Amino acid sequence: MERKISISKPSVGEEEVKAVSEVIRSGIIAQGPQVSKLEEEFSKLCNSEYSIAVNSGTAALHTSLNVAGINGGDEVITTPFTFIATANTIMMQNAKPVFVDIDEDSFNLNPDLIEEKITDKTRAIVTVDLYGQLCDYIKINEIANKYNLVVISDSCQSIGAEQESFKSGSIADITAFSFYATKNITCGEGGILTTNNEDYEKKARLFRQHGRSDLNNYDYTHIGYNYRTTDINASILLEQLKKLSDFTNKRISNANYLLENLKDIPGLVLPKTFKNNKHVFHQFTIKINSDFKMRRDDLVKYFKDKGINCGVYYPKSIHLFDHLIKFGYQEGDFPVAERLSGEVISLPVHPELSRDDLNYIVSSINGVI
Numbered sequence: 001m002e003r004k005i006s007i008s009k010p011s012v013g014e015e016e017v018k019a020v021s022e023v024i025r026s027g028i029i030a031q032g033p034q035v036s037k038l039e040e041e042f043s044k045l046c047n048s049e050y051s052i053a054v055n056s057g058t059a060a061l062h063t064s065l066n067v068a069g070i071n072g073g074d075e076v077i078t079t080p081f082t083f084i085a086t087a088n089t090i091m092m093q094n095a096k097p098v099f100v101d102i103d104e105d106s107f108n109l110n111p112d113l114i115e116e117k118i119t120d121k122t123r124a125i126v127t128v129d130l131y132g133q134l135c136d137y138i139k140i141n142e143i144a145n146k147y148n149l150v151v152i153s154d155s156c157q158s159i160g161a162e163q164e165s166f167k168s169g170s171i172a173d174i175t176a177f178s179f180y181a182t183k184n185i186t187c188g189e190g191g192i193l194t195t196n197n198e199d200y201e202k203k204a205r206l207f208r209q210h211g212r213s214d215l216n217n218y219d220y221t222h223i224g225y226n227y228r229t230t231d232i233n234a235s236i237l238l239e240q241l242k243k244l245s246d247f248t249n250k251r252i253s254n255a256n257y258l259l260e261n262l263k264d265i266p267g268l269v270l271p272k273t274f275k276n277n278k279h280v281f282h283q284f285t286i287k288i289n290s291d292f293k294m295r296r297d298d299l300v301k302y303f304k305d306k307g308i309n310c311g312v313y314y315p316k317s318i319h320l321f322d323h324l325i326k327f328g329y330q331e332g333d334f335p336v337a338e339r340l341s342g343e344v345i346s347l348p349v350h351p352e353l354s355r356d357d358l359n360y361i362v363s364s365i366n367g368v369i
């Protein structure tokens with residue numbers, strides 16, 4: 001039998017099917033009571049005061065930047081080693097993404113390089129908690145306090161992650177999450193933002209529906225979009241939330257198995273979990289350097305031929321895309337991000353993998369060396 005191991009797979013079952021059927025039969029299928037319930041449960045999960053559900057992670061990021069007051073002429077510090085939505089949403093508010101290079105070991109923003117990029121136009125830092133591990137918020141929040149900047153966390157990959165006594169969703173001023181099909185929990189497409197700031201919460205509820213309040217009185221005070229989600233989506237997520245800790249534990253145990261069985265391979269650098277962090281392994285990302293027997297791109301192809309679908313997140317540092325390079329960026333500006341975009345490869349780690357699948361991944365790598 002030919003083997004096929006995918007890089008991600010939604011874990012959905014009969015519970016979700018039943019929940020969706022009930023919503024459809026109820027007659028309320030757009031934003032309604034299930035969305036409110038989802039927001040309540042999500043706030044409990046993150047220890048955050050408020051949660052506002054929207055229809056994608058991109059919508060959650062755009063809303064976060066808008067309610068934080070980011071506008072034309074503002075500068076927003078972020079990482080070039082991320083999914084494009086992080087920078088696009090900054091540009092959607094007509095602000096300039098100011099990139100800061102990443103840390104070699106965490107793949108996240110290097111906090112020691114932030115201060116030199118702060119100008120009198122800097123208004124916010126958008127941190128990205130890449131692959132399932134939080135940024136160094138002790139240092140980042142300290143810098144933000146010193147310069148009076150808003151910290152917006154793009155935690156689309158890090159639901160359930162923790163640092164010290166904080167959870168993702170309550171460690172930054174505003175946090176954005178995604179429920180796209182590849183994320184740790186999903187409803188196909190979806191997103192949510194969390195905050196402890198009542199002013200941000202009120203503005204986010206307006207921004208999500210054309211500046212109209214939830215009271216449905218056709219009174220518009222504010223520009224807005226249609227970023228509402230539906231009770232159908234919310235009912236799926238309410239079931240997914242019940243399963244989140246099982247999913248996370250399975251991801252961690254799969255990661256530990258790979259860590260244990262891929263030790264000491266020349267040129268293969270394993271992911272690190274930092275002290276006082278809970279890494280939720282959205283991705284298990286290794287680095288392939290020149291000491292390895294094969295080049296990174298050849299290894300991706302080798303895996304593909306073996307039926308193992310690996311990911312390269314991300315093949316290009318985003319300051320080099322046409323619509324960003326116009327801000328004056330060039331090759332060589334962010335040497336760590338640029339080098340790692342040629343070294344990273346993410347191995348399957350999702351909860352649907354069997355022990356047999358993991359062994360097959362390990363033995364395929366051993367077949368190279």
Ligand SMILES: *Cc1c(COP(=O)(O)O)cnc(C)c1O
Pocket residue numbers: 056057058059082083085086128154156157178179180189190191
């Ligand atoms: C998935 C993701 C997003 C965007 O989420 P969507 O729901 O696809 O809009 C943004 N940032 C990061 C880091 C992501 O992984």
